[in-house]
Amino acid sequence: MKTVGRGKTIGHILARRALNSAVVELEIDVDDAGFLAPYEAGAHIDIHIPEVGVRQYSLVRPYSPGEPYVVAVQAALDGRGGSSWVHQHLHVGATVEIGGPRNHFPLRPAERTLLIAGGIGLTPLICMADTCEREGRSYDLIVCSRREENVVYFEELLAPRRHGQVKFVLDDGDPSRGLDVASLLRAQPAGTRVYCCGPAGLMTAVSRVGTEIGGLSLHFEAFGAAPLAASEAQDAPFSVSCAQSGVTLEIPPGDTILDGLLVAGLDVDHSCREGYCGTCLTRWLSGEPIHRDTCLGEVERSRYVAVCTARAEAGSVLVLDI
Numbered sequence: 001m002k003t004v005g006r007g008k009t010i011g012h013i014l015a016r017r018a019l020n021s022a023v024v025e026l027e028i029d030v031d032d033a034g035f036l037a038p039y040e041a042g043a044h045i046d047i048h049i050p051e052v053g054v055r056q057y058s059l060v061r062p063y064s065p066g067e068p069y070v071v072a073v074q075a076a077l078d079g080r081g082g083s084s085w086v087h088q089h090l091h092v093g094a095t096v097e098i099g100g101p102r103n104h105f106p107l108r109p110a111e112r113t114l115l116i117a118g119g120i121g122l123t124p125l126i127c128m129a130d131t132c133e134r135e136g137r138s139y140d141l142i143v144c145s146r147r148e149e150n151v152v153y154f155e156e157l158l159a160p161r162r163h164g165q166v167k168f169v170l171d172d173g174d175p176s177r178g179l180d181v182a183s184l185l186r187a188q189p190a191g192t193r194v195y196c197c198g199p200a201g202l203m204t205a206v207s208r209v210g211t212e213i214g215g216l217s218l219h220f221e222a223f224g225a226a227p228l229a230a231s232e233a234q235d236a237p238f239s240v241s242c243a244q245s246g247v248t249l250e251i252p253p254g255d256t257i258l259d260g261l262l263v264a265g266l267d268v269d270h271s272c273r274e275g276y277c278g279t280c281l282t283r284w285l286s287g288e289p290i291h292r293d294t295c296l297g298e299v300e301r302s303r304y305v306a307v308c309t310a311r312a313e314a315g316s317v318l319v320l321d322i
Contacts, residue, residue: 008048011098013090014068019152022075023120025060026090027068028098038063039101041131042124042195042221045069046099046277047086054271054279055082058124058197058221059101060153062131069101072152074120104278104295105221107131110193113139113164116179116206118198119150124221125197126153132164139164144179144202146172181205190215197221222276222294236314242266242322243285257307257318266322268307275309282307287318 015027028045030036040063044056057071076083090096107113107128115125122143132139145151147170157166171177185194185206194216196206203220210218240249240257242264249260258280261268271279275293281304290313293306305320312318 008097008099011047011069011096013092013094013096016090016092019072020149023072023152024075024087024090025070025072025152026086027070028096029068030098036067036069037101038065040103041107041128042105043101043103043127044105044124045071045101046271047071047082048097048099049082049085052081052085054099054277055086056272056277058105058127060123060127062127062134069098072120072123102278104276104297105195105197105219107195108193108217108219110191110217111138112189112192113137114184114188114192114194115139115141116144116184116194116196116198116202117142118144118196118202120152121196121198121202121221122152123197125195126157128195129161129164129166133161136163141166142169142179142184143167144169144171144198146170181209185209185213185216188216191217193217193219195219195221220294235311238312238314239317240312241317241319243319244322251311257305257310257320261307261322268322270308273308275306278306280306280308283321285319285321287316288313289318 009030011028011030013026014029017025019025039059044058046054046056048054057073060070060072073083073086075087105124113132115128117125125141129139129141141164143151143166148154169179194210196203203222207218210216235253237250237252240251240260245266247264249264251257251260258268258270269279271277276295278295283303284305289305290311291301291305292309295306296304
């Protein structure tokens with residue numbers, strides 16, 4: 001496999017098709033055909049976009065040896081240019097730097113699995129649904145959208161399934177016709193694993209209601225920074241102590257830990273600067289970090305911080321293993 005820089009390879013666009021007016025599907029191979037790294041449902045790859053940065057796209061199909069990576073990319077009119085570049089430049093025969101696959105949203109064993117998708121958030125969840133079918137797991141996939149024509153893979157999702165079922169919630173833009181999150185979650189047996197990916201409003205509702213109900217295991221995939229809680233909104237100054245290098249930094253309001261580390265000359269891998277890609281994860285040793293990433297689980301947060309978004313309590317010292 002031809003490598004370009006740390007963790008990067010050259011990807012070749014084998015096929016491209018429009019799934020609807022806003023979404024294109026890409027099949028991507030690498031130089032050594034058939035040597036694509038294996039992955040599990042929930043994984044994504046990085047696409048390195050010139051003059052824009054790195055963007056993460058979920059892998060739509062379960063891993064099969066020799067099969068290409070498949071991603072679906074929605075053009076974001078209010079985005080920062082990454083998806084527009086993909087739509088404009090990645091046609092059959094084009095090459096692009098890719099990284100991964102990596103997985104911050106893994107499908108865990110469970111007696112019952114509930115998948116809740118909103119919009120393009122369907123992409124990792126359709127891979128999970130297909131994996132459940134392969135493995136004989138019981139599941140439901142709830143697909144929320146405005147209209148049928150907006151749902152990617154709609155015809156495919158209509159196909160009969162042996163181990164699970166797909167339900168559509170099409171609200172035509174009317175919130176009163178949207179998903180009744182409370183009724184859905186209250187109907188789930190204790191121990192159900194709930195996976196949700198979609199707009200912030202949907203994930204916030206699932207998180208709030210699921211936490212209130214209790215007894216459910218909640219998992220989310222978000223491409224963006226987590227919102228600050230009211231108690232964290234002051235963006236207060238704090239200190240960072242670097243145990244290996246002996247450097248101590250003062251992080252003022254408006255700066256990130258990553259900003260301070262880079263100014264101090266400490267080499268920290270980083271990419272998205274929004275807490276979703278996991279490139280900048282750094283072990284922390286003491287202090288009380290305020291996590292604002294969307295890539296770490298609770299267990300991982302007891303050991304690591306995403307220094308591009310994490311903060312600490314006002315006036316406190318966060319000690320990093322760097």
